[in-house]
């Protein structure tokens with residue numbers, strides 16, 4: 001199995017995965033979950049939209065919750081670019097490559113480019129700046145629940161991992177890990193990064209595009225357990241879906257939660273550094289379960305099957321399961 005070469009001078013400069021926009025069916029209930037259990041803080045809100053950030057984050061938001069009465073969905077995932085000039089280079093490049101790229105107005109964001117990279121890929125908005133607010137890392141009275149520090153990465157499920165990975169690697173994303181099918185050699189998942197740790201964007205094989213999870217870093221195991229305990233106290237014990245457990249090399253202690261609409265949020269410990277160019281990706285095949293999950297059971301079936309839909313996009317490449325309720 002060969003994967004594309006790393007592009008060291010990409011056409012524009014994506015710096016990291018930064019935010020996600022969700023349509024939620026009950027804004028007040030979702031807000032309670034994100035603030036009291038996960039420990040995000042509200043940067044701004046009006047009657048229909050709330051903007052939240054982790055306690056380490058100075059930029060305005062990493063989660064946007066938007067009220068909607070019918071079905072929940074993700075509108076898009078977000079990435080930061082280094083400058084406004086990068087947005088114009090991005091628009092030119094993405095359109096020339098067969099995608100779409102349109103400037104959109106977003107409150108509390110500088111110029112923002114909403115993009116798609118072709119069928120079967122997730123919608124991504126690129127943003128060059130946000131207002132800055134105080135970090136609350138040392139403001140202990142303001143901290144609640146799991147004290148989520150910052151958004152780290154998100155995982156999207158897509159029908160063709162190889163093709164989509166190629167599109168993002170052309171933008172400078174670098175693989176830290178990938179898995180292949182033991183018989184066919186087909187790429188099953190790949191962890192792609194732009195910042196100094198192993199993941200910004202994880203791509204995995206399945207009907208899509210769908211959003212599998214959004215991951216936040218927490219300070220330690222105690223914060224993770226505190227979020228689980230508060231979830232139980234507030235009636236969300238069965239929303240602690242999987243974990244605590246360990247993924248493998250990137251210091252991957254995890255717990256996965258489901259928010260009131262079924263969106264999956266991962267808590268993880270601070271990951272290892274991955275930035276020197278000679279540092280090569282881990283490569284596993286589909287039989288290497290011990291490396292992927294060294295102890296305990298593998299994930300429950302619903303973790304494998306249920307995911308957030310992107311608004312207005314019908315997944316291709318297989319059947320999908322929907323979140324019905326906590327089980």
Ligand SMILES: [Fe+2]
Pocket residue numbers: 153155202213215266
């Ligand atoms: Fe993850």
